[in-house]
Amino acid sequence: TSDPETAQLRWFLVHPRARGHGFGRDLLGRALAFCREQRYGRVILWTVRGLDAAARLYAAAGFVRTEESESKRWGAAVVEQRYEIDLTASHSRLGGCRNLPEPNEFGGPGERFG
Secondary structure, three states: OOOOOEEEEOOOOOOHHHOOOOHHHHHHHHHHHHHHHOOOOEEEEEEEOOOHHHHHHHHHHOOEEEEEEEEEEOOEEEEEEEEEEEOOOOOOOOOOOOOOOOHHHOOOOOOOOO
16 A cells, blocks of 8 residues: 555465464454554455455454455456454454464474465
8 A cells, every 4th residue: 555554464364274273363463463563553455255254354353344346356256345444543352362383283293284
């Protein structure tokens, strides 16, 4: 974003095998804490309709959907959704971040994602 008061989260992804373990919530909490430390007033992100778990995560953190638009991505029609959170008016509702394991510790010794 060109606004120096606004941070943008891009490509906020968690490996499919790591989903459902709280890693996304922790990662988002850490990202928002970093943005607060850097004194950003607002954070925005774009996603697509249909990623319901992600939408619930963003709402739980205090993000509000502010825009929707139809477009073509990856050769398919999608509805893009913009979410934002005002860091000057709210605090993330996510809990504290726990220490995350290294990828080779998740799912057994030596096992890596991808």
